[in-house]
Amino acid sequence: xxxxxxQTSYPFMATRKVWYTLSAVLMVVSLASFFTRxxxxxxxxxxxxxxxxxFPRAVNADDxxxxxTASGFADPQVRAFGSARxxxxxxxxxxxxxxxxxxxxxxxxxxxxxPAATVAQLAVVGPQVGNELKVSAMWALFFTLLLIFGxxxxxxxxxxxxxxxxxxxxxxxILVLGFFALTQMSFDLAVVAAILAVIGYSLNDTxxxxxxxxxxxxxxxxxxSDVILDQSINQTLSRTIMTKVVTSIVVVALLFLxxxxxxxxxxxxxxxxxxxxxxxxxxxxxxxxxxGLTAEHVFPSVKKEALDHLP
Amino acid sequence: xxxxxxxxxxxxxAVLLLALLFALPNFFGEDPALQVARKDHNAVDTxxxxxxxxxxxxxxxxxxxxxxxxxxLMVRFANVPDQLAAxxxxxxxxxxxxxxxxxxxxxxxxxLRALGLRPMPLGLDLRGGLYLLYQVDVNAAVxxxxxGYAQSARRALAAVNIPVTDVTAVAAGTNAVRxxxxxxxxxxxxxxxxxxxxxxLTVSSESLTSGSAITGxxxxxxxxxxxxxxxxxxxxxxxxxxxxxxxxxxIVQRQGIDRINVQLPGVQNSAEVKDILGRVATLEWRLVDTxxxxxxxxxxxxxxxxxxxxxxTPSGQPVLLKREVIATGDELTNATSGTSQTGPAVNVKxxxxxxxxxxxxxxxxxxxxxxxxxxxxxxxxxxxxxxxxARDVTDEQVISxxxxxxxFSNDFQxxxxxxxxxxxxxxxxxxxxxxxxxYPIEERAVGPSLGxxxxxxxxxxxIVGMTGVFLFMAIYYKTFGxxxxxxxxxxxxxxxxxxxxxxxxxxxPGIAGIILTVGMAVDANVLIYERIREEVRKGVSPQxxxxxxxxxxxSAIADSxxxxxxxxxxxWVFGTGPIRGFAIVLTFGIATSMFTSLMGSRALxxxxxxxxxxxxxxxx
Numbered sequence: 001x002x003x004x005x006x007q008t009s010y011p012f013m014a015t016r017k018v019w020y021t022l023s024a025v026l027m028v029v030s031l032a033s034f035f036t037r038x039x040x041x042x043x044x045x046x047x048x049x050x051x052x053x054x055f056p057r058a059v060n061a062d063d064x065x066x067x068x069t070a071s072g073f074a075d076p077q078v079r080a081f082g083s084a085r086x087x088x089x090x091x092x093x094x095x096x097x098x099x100x101x102x103x104x105x106x107x108x109x110x111x112x113x114x115p116a117a118t119v120a121q122l123a124v125v126g127p128q129v130g131n132e133l134k135v136s137a138m139w140a141l142f143f144t145l146l147l148i149f150g151x152x153x154x155x156x157x158x159x160x161x162x163x164x165x166x167x168x169x170x171x172x173x174i175l176v177l178g179f180f181a182l183t184q185m186s187f188d189l190a191v192v193a194a195i196l197a198v199i200g201y202s203l204n205d206t207x208x209x210x211x212x213x214x215x216x217x218x219x220x221x222x223x224x225s226d227v228i229l230d231q232s233i234n235q236t237l238s239r240t241i242m243t244k245v246v247t248s249i250v251v252v253a254l255l256f257l258x259x260x261x262x263x264x265x266x267x268x269x270x271x272x273x274x275x276x277x278x279x280x281x282x283x284x285x286x287x288x289x290x291x292g293l294t295a296e297h298v299f300p301s302v303k304k305e306a307l308d309h310l311p
Numbered sequence: 312x313x314x315x316x317x318x319x320x321x322x323x324x325a326v327l328l329l330a331l332l333f334a335l336p337n338f339f340g341e342d343p344a345l346q347v348a349r350k351d352h353n354a355v356d357t358x359x360x361x362x363x364x365x366x367x368x369x370x371x372x373x374x375x376x377x378x379x380x381x382x383x384l385m386v387r388f389a390n391v392p393d394q395l396a397a398x399x400x401x402x403x404x405x406x407x408x409x410x411x412x413x414x415x416x417x418x419x420x421x422x423l424r425a426l427g428l429r430p431m432p433l434g435l436d437l438r439g440g441l442y443l444l445y446q447v448d449v450n451a452a453v454x455x456x457x458x459g460y461a462q463s464a465r466r467a468l469a470a471v472n473i474p475v476t477d478v479t480a481v482a483a484g485t486n487a488v489r490x491x492x493x494x495x496x497x498x499x500x501x502x503x504x505x506x507x508x509x510x511x512l513t514v515s516s517e518s519l520t521s522g523s524a525i526t527g528x529x530x531x532x533x534x535x536x537x538x539x540x541x542x543x544x545x546x547x548x549x550x551x552x553x554x555x556x557x558x559x560x561x562i563v564q565r566q567g568i569d570r571i572n573v574q575l576p577g578v579q580n581s582a583e584v585k586d587i588l589g590r591v592a593t594l595e596w597r598l599v600d601t602x603x604x605x606x607x608x609x610x611x612x613x614x615x616x617x618x619x620x621x622x623x624t625p626s627g628q629p630v631l632l633k634r635e636v637i638a639t640g641d642e643l644t645n646a647t648s649g650t651s652q653t654g655p656a657v658n659v660k661x662x663x664x665x666x667x668x669x670x671x672x673x674x675x676x677x678x679x680x681x682x683x684x685x686x687x688x689x690x691x692x693x694x695x696x697x698x699x700x701a702r703d704v705t706d707e708q709v710i711s712x713x714x715x716x717x718x719f720s721n722d723f724q725x726x727x728x729x730x731x732x733x734x735x736x737x738x739x740x741x742x743x744x745x746x747x748x749x750y751p752i753e754e755r756a757v758g759p760s761l762g763x764x765x766x767x768x769x770x771x772x773x774i775v776g777m778t779g780v781f782l783f784m785a786i787y788y789k790t791f792g793x794x795x796x797x798x799x800x801x802x803x804x805x806x807x808x809x810x811x812x813x814x815x816x817x818x819x820p821g822i823a824g825i826i827l828t829v830g831m832a833v834d835a836n837v838l839i840y841e842r843i844r845e846e847v848r849k850g851v852s853p854q855x856x857x858x859x860x861x862x863x864x865x866s867a868i869a870d871s872x873x874x875x876x877x878x879x880x881x882x883w884v885f886g887t888g889p890i891r892g893f894a895i896v897l898t899f900g901i902a903t904s905m906f907t908s909l910m911g912s913r914a915l916x917x918x919x920x921x922x923x924x925x926x927x928x929x930x931x
Binding site: 103121122123124125132136137139140143144147148151152155165189190192193194196197199200201203204205207208210211212214215235236238239242243245246247249250251252253254256257258259261262265269 | 436442567753754755756757764768769771772773775776777779780783784787819820823826827829830834838841845866867870871872873874875878879881882885886890893894897
């Protein structure tokens, strides 16, 4: 079986303005919703108390919220996750109360709703932990970008390809962030891990295309750059699609079967994989072309040396 | 012809066989178990294990197997009710000698355990338990060190009769000790006197309107050393206390610069745990009474005036100690185990005050024994008439008695120990001496049922996803797809083996990392096979196509994996908690997937197609 029995020859470079526009629109929408709506940050980032309560039968979240407020819990966020029997409760950071104390108070409240209710999970996180996570995630992203820029520039002899790769690396997480801002799905540490994996995947794709570009330039220095880039992307297209389909099988299984804990993670991965495939096919090489990539950059011609060292 | 070097075949086979062995313990699953440890930290011996076994049989509690693991008795049960019944029975019968803990024990056969193999431990999100994150007040540690310098400086100047206006330790911002002298003081002499005290510090002096000042500043390296020491000391203390709790497979580790995370599987009650972990302990050095008989004092209950009766913990013998304290744990600056000319030893360092006192004592008491007492204060809660009553309990133990062999002050050795005893004593001294303040900043309790649920769902997703991938590969690439499936399987086994070997805790993000690794391994295979197909389309002979496929795909696989590896390593370094767990799995996964898809699949394909002379076409 083959998806691409004949070699395709889509004109990716000639149509690149269309893809740039599409990307620009998606990124603007993502950034706009990120800045206007913000992310629904999980407890890992905000600090506070997070609890998961299981009820034997479906309950009304508003009812639980009202009871929590009545028993002195300020500003509780109550939501059903998975089914209406599993309720997630978020409370602002509690001063000087141990998890056991909060759990006991919480248990009294939920048992008032249904005597058979149980508190399945409870976490108390200090806000400064959250702040530090933001900082360390930023540093991680910064160093990843820096090192990858350096590595690609070293292996492919030109910063133009590095620039293309870095653009793709920024492009994909922005779309994932936009997705999370739009849907207001809970943004927790697992999602951060997923975004970082997306960066890895997207890079993987981009570098495979670059590898083919390097190879095409080596065997054919005369052809114009846009022809070489089109050929390279078309020749790796079968592999790009194939790999993404296979990886998506696993991610989709995670999304639907992995339970509530892995939902955000797998959703982020799926969006990221789609965005990454798109950016490595349509965007990253095109950017290198617009920066003026030629065979000369990837394979500098050897300077003619003098015949001998004698004067 | 297609060939592959023999040593590469051997390497692939050897690595995979070893991996299979190391990964094997993970496939047997776990049984509920009871862990029984001695309260005095000694190892449980076979005699004790037989006693417990006989007792359980007599009580009619059915157990599957029992064995000694790391000085603790593990008893495995078929189900949880048996496990709980056994715990209650053992606690009731042997209270005081043994501490029990509910736990899980791998179901693997005896020979695997004999080889020292273990399955990957499961993280709290998968198993349930308590997670605590402590903040260590490292600034207090630096301030303590500065206070020590200030005290020594005062003493050194007083010893040579130099008048002092003020000596202050400034921790915030400057990390300096400042000695202010009046105009009448001889600055040169003061500097000389302070020379040995301020050794290693950056010393400067300035003249003031009312006299002069000498300032010693801690170097960055010294500050870091001091902070590291404080963290290490706290980790040791916490680890000892966690062991006392009787929790099985606890994790106590440093996180970042000034954090310690404690993971206690199976523990649900955080109040009790935090109480025990947060308590304070200290050490005292005292002289031993060599004239009166401690046995007599114990029997008659009459203790000589100025003495106090203790029990020497290692031997269990009674001992009389002078009430006067020579030095305390506050004055201990470091204790490490090492070797002296006469054998293993503990190197002890005290601050100036402790050193002075030690000098005076040893001068007068050469060849007499000296004892180290560990004093612990903790809060114990008990039920009195249904009400919780808390009281402070002080525990005093004599952890070591040694003879004074000469005159010494703040730097001395305790000898006459075995290497193991020296290590333990140094650890006890360090963990006993007053730790830098710590306070909890994060705690999470995961219910065991949620953990179970997480595992089940994660594993189901993994199996469904993998089956989907296997089917897809087999349909898309036919025979080659089946080869890829084998390679993927080998990759998962190899990764599981590596993680088990490193005793890396497996948590949810880790499972996600494994799934991602499968994606990377698929990618490598796809790259190779697509290349082979391209070559076949060009009309190249099958075997040449295979060779060319591997050759041409190599740079793409290497470059793309290395870029992802860069991301993985950065996350490993910068990430904490779950991100770090994910990054570790991802990093190892990239390595194993490169090995299996480049070497493993090459070996297999060469074995299948290499020797066939009349190979018309490939099933790809």
